[in-house]
Amino acid sequence: MKVEEIIKKQEEWRSHSINLIASENVMSDRARRVYVNDFMHRYAEGKPGKRYYQGTRYADELEEYATELFKEVFGVKYADVRPISGVTANFSTFFALKRKGILAHVGLSSGAHISHELGAQVLGFRTLSLPFDLENWNVDVDGALKLLEKNQPDFVVLGASLYLFPHPVREISESGVPVVHDSAHVLGLHLGEFPDPLKEGATVLTASTHKTFPGPQGGVVLSDDDGTFKKIYNTTFPYIVSNHHIHRLASLAVTLEEMRRWGGEYARATVRNAKTLAEALHALGWKVVAEERGFTETHQVAVDVRDRGGGKHVAETLERANIILNKNMLPWDDNPKDPSGIRIGVQEMTRLGMGKGEMEYIAELMDRALKKPEEVKREVIAFRSEYQCVRFSFD
Numbered sequence: 162m163k164v165e166e167i168i169k170k171q172e173e174w175r176s177h178s179i180n181l182i183a184s185e186n187v188m189s190d191r192a193r194r195v196y197v198n199d200f201m202h203r204y205a206e207g208k209p210g211k212r213y214y215q216g217t218r219y220a221d222e223l224e225e226y227a228t229e230l231f232k233e234v235f236g237v238k239y240a241d242v243r244p245i246s247g248v249t250a251n252f253s254t255f256f257a258l259k260r261k262g263i264l265a266h267v268g269l270s271s272g273a274h275i276s277h278e279l280g281a282q283v284l285g286f287r288t289l290s291l292p293f294d295l296e297n298w299n300v301d302v303d304g305a306l307k308l309l310e311k312n313q314p315d316f317v318v319l320g321a322s323l324y325l326f327p328h329p330v331r332e333i334s335e336s337g338v339p340v341v342h343d344s345a346h347v348l349g350l351h352l353g354e355f356p357d358p359l360k361e362g363a364t365v366l367t368a369s370t371h372k373t374f375p376g377p378q379g380g381v382v383l384s385d386d387d388g389t390f391k392k393i394y395n396t397t398f399p400y401i402v403s404n405h406h407i408h409r410l411a412s413l414a415v416t417l418e419e420m421r422r423w424g425g426e427y428a429r430a431t432v433r434n435a436k437t438l439a440e441a442l443h444a445l446g447w448k449v450v451a452e453e454r455g456f457t458e459t460h461q462v463a464v465d466v467r468d469r470g471g472g473k474h475v476a477e478t479l480e481r482a483n484i485i486l487n488k489n490m491l492p493w494d495d496n497p498k499d500p501s502g503i504r505i506g507v508q509e510m511t512r513l514g515m516g517k518g519e520m521e522y523i524a525e526l527m528d529r530a531l532k533k534p535e536e537v538k539r540e541v542i543a544f545r546s547e548y549q550c551v552r553f554s555f556d
């Protein structure tokens with residue numbers, strides 16, 4: 162029973178690890194229970210009520226329910242829940258909005274996702290990187306406006322994979338170039354205090370549904386703009402998806418019900434925890450970036466670990482202590498294989514009920530783990546056994 166054994170090993174390991182990968186999360190028990198269902202065998206090409214297959218009566222009902230919940234929870238006019246991941250949502254959007262074939266993003270080493278660069282290039286775009294201001298740890302607005310004026314791209318992608326402070330959506334939108342905000346990382350945080358890009362002037366929001374938004378792996382496109390949304394919706398099918406992994410919509414709807422009730426509380430707790438962890442690491446002498454700006458306003462913390470052996474060494478050593486995070490490029494890097502930094506995300510541990518004391522303890526464990534990973538691993542396993550229930554859920 163090889164497969165069952167592999168799953169058992171994975172579950173034992175990751176349920177006894179401090180999981181700090183900023184792009185992951187865990188679903189509630191109820192969302193997991195409804196994940197395996199008959200919809201995973203079925204097709205429902207097209208849109209509810211207008212399908213190319215028979216047998217889709219309940220697929221229509223489920224997709225409509227998830228769509229309506231998205232609109233309600235995020236206060237938006239239109240939602241497309243069919244993209245099966247954040248990249249798929251980006252592909253639908255980029256393809257639908259392509260004109261001359263020029264796109265601007267925040268730059269790979271400053272946090273942009275590979276789909277903004279390599280993915281866009283596959284779709285025939287020439288890509289431009291906006292200048293980045295290291296003092297504010299954000300897009301350099303004046304420089305960006307000049308670049309946009311000169312090159313007149315089809316649109317700008319704001320939002321990123323390394324994302325510490327809200328990008329200047331309002332200022333960039335006012336230039337007249339449409340903004341697509343990639344909220345893959347911060348979708349769940351929009352339910353707290355992280356600004357809603359659509360209210361700030363962005364035309365479209367794309368996202369994953371499994372990072373700070375703690376649902377099943379999937380994607381979504383949200384917009385208030387009738388014409389733009391229609392173009393994207395009519396691109397998702399037939400150009401980007403055929404089946405759209407309908408079974409996941411059950412867990413998506415359950416998570417939306419949970420976030421309708423607890424989203425604000427969970428989002429605020431997550432950002433508070435990120436700040437606490439950043440402060441605690443800083444107090445232990447770690448070079449947490451953006452100190453002058455208070456380190457972070459998201460679920461993420463970024464640390465320059467060149468003085469501790471570099472991102473690769475630190476991430477690999479911490480993994481030996483069951484502390485799981487990733488190496489990450491920082492704005493001055495050009496080698497993604499051995500970058501200066503690490504990226505930490507606290508959303509999953511927040512969802513398991515951790516708070517200030519736990520964040521301070523995690524900082525201490527990280528600090529000691531770099532010297533004695535195997536010893537600290539025992540402490541991590543004992544600590545993590547106490548946090549096995551998913552909070553902010555109806556279970």
Ligand SMILES: Cc1ncc(COP(=O)(O)O)c(C=O)c1O
Pocket residue numbers: 184246247248249273274276320321322323343345346368369370379380
């Ligand atoms: C900003 C951003 N966009 C898109 C994606 C891709 O998301 P997915 O893995 O859901 O395709 C990521 C992944 O981490 C991301 O960070």
